[in-house]
Amino acid sequence: GAVVSQHPSRVICKSGTSVKIECRSLDFQATTMFWYRQFPKQSLMLMATSNEGSKATYEQGVEKDKFLINHASLTLSTLTVTSAHPEDSSFYICSARVQDSGNTIYFGEGSWLTVV
């Protein structure tokens, strides 16, 4: 079964509104999680590192004020897309590593965001 779970799996929002995506680690604690985005038929791009109890670190070119990340507990990270625009429509996926998994990095089911 899934070790990293995301919610919602699909969301449609209007331009200018904000939408929150949750990423949960199941049955393990994740002090660090990662957020990626994937445009249709393209590869995954790392957006940011979510750090439990501290600020997220963002990759170059990712607007931290637009993509708010909160990692308030050891099992939950949230990504909020603020003032969404159609160009933010994408597949957002989080990842985490189970400490005793043999270094496997697991990905959540992903969240499809459509901004209309």
Place this chain on the structure above:
Amino acid sequence: ELKVEQNPLFLSMQEGKNYTIYCNYSTTSDRLYWYRQDPGKSLESLFVLLSNGAVKQEGRLMASLDTKARLSTLHITAAVHDLSATYFCAVDKQGGSEKLVFGKGTKLTVNP
């Protein structure tokens, strides 16, 4: 800056045939991952390769890593239709950072 290149990007093959997908990367790293993605779905972990010469096999798929050549291969043996998917290799950005840089993916279609 770490760059990861996969080839081919598209691969159409017949059932029963063998083929290899290549993954080259530009800077030193000793952690390489292979994932499978079905359309509209997230990533399924296939292999984690952690050292030079590492070879792992699962069913019809076998992955290897040559850190000196900065090359990993994913070999498909006697392909079946169920293997149709997009395969990504990903390299750890800074050994053990868990930040992954992905290749563009190889879309594999296995025809009956």
